[in-house]
Amino acid sequence: MRTIKLILEYDGTNYVGWQLQPNGLSIQQVVEEALERLLGEQVRVYSSGRTDAGVHAKGMVAVFRTQRNLPLRAFTYGLNNLLPCDIKVQGSAEVDADFNPRADAKGKHYRYTIVNAPHRSPLSRLYAWQLKAPLDLDLMREAAVHFVGERDFCAFRASGCSARTTVRTIYSVEVVRSGEFIHIDVFGSGFLRNMVRIMAGTLAEIGQGKMPPDVVAALLTGQARVNAGMTAPPQGLCLMEVFYGSEFFLDNI
Incomplete structure (x- = not known):
């Protein structure tokens, strides 16, 4: 199982915030749906924190785990092809399995x-x-x-x-x-x-x-x-x- 870290930039104008919510479209939902299309499997994305509705990010850190052996560029360029114009992957990296984007942040x-x-x-x-x-x-x-x-x-x-x-x-x-x-x-x-x-x-x-x-x-x-x-x-x-x-x-x- 691989652990992939993403650096995300997004315009939060059209979203209810980062976190999955029943009352509207969230950044997390859109990223997870794009990853499912890329990987052919459902994954859960964990972030370094939450942003509220209308709040933006230039460097949100998030991770997910997958068994797929895709090259790292697929998690940047490939994923960006599947994301809307107001969400972008700035970069991706493979990290240790115990990396926690929230708890490990300094x-x-x-x-x-x-x-x-x-x-x-x-x-x-x-x-x-x-x-x-x-x-x-x-x-x-x-x-x-x-x-x-x-x-x-x-x-x-x-x-x-x-x-x-x-x-x-x-x-x-x-x-x-x-x-x-x-x-x-x-x-x-x-x-x-x-x-x-x-x-x-x-x-x-x-x-x-x-x-x-x-x-x-x-x-x-x-x-x-x-x-x-x-x-x-x-x-x-x-x-x-x-x-x-x-x-x-x-x-x-």
Whole structure:
């Protein structure tokens, strides 16, 4: 039995999220159906995490097991021929049987994108949160510093989150402007449901002067979700990369 790792890029606009769900089409379902056509057998695909409806990924890691002795290029080029245009295999590799894409991950990089302009941008509407009110990046950066370290993110998780603990470690949060775009890059060991979106929503409210920057420090003492900012919309979020080796720590500490 072979264990194959895939690096997937996808536009989550038309999907209910990564995970199989009875109420709509998921990324996982489409990938598994394409693999069944390629392999002639049913397989289950296990990912490094879940993304919600409308959330995108540039580097989702997933694995499956198969008895078929196809060359590796078949799991990249062959599979891409069977996938829709909004899902792509970036690369594939054969890994050890005990590789666990979720448990073995050392860290993840998420990027949240805001278009901060007085007029709406039709071309960005599916990939960014459009905010007309000017944002003060200095205030946002001052607040972002408080996220770094081992913190209790209870105030930054969705109500339906089932995680056993709300303590997570964040290595860095960078707020960068590129023209009308503001990117919030978050590097951490792991994340709660909607955590980055709530972080982005809170930073946006701070950037608009609705909250002081030091409110983040208070929220990270285990406060309730109701005290944090809004949950930013899903289309601005993208899973950029999942890290499995020391290069994550070398680059982001």
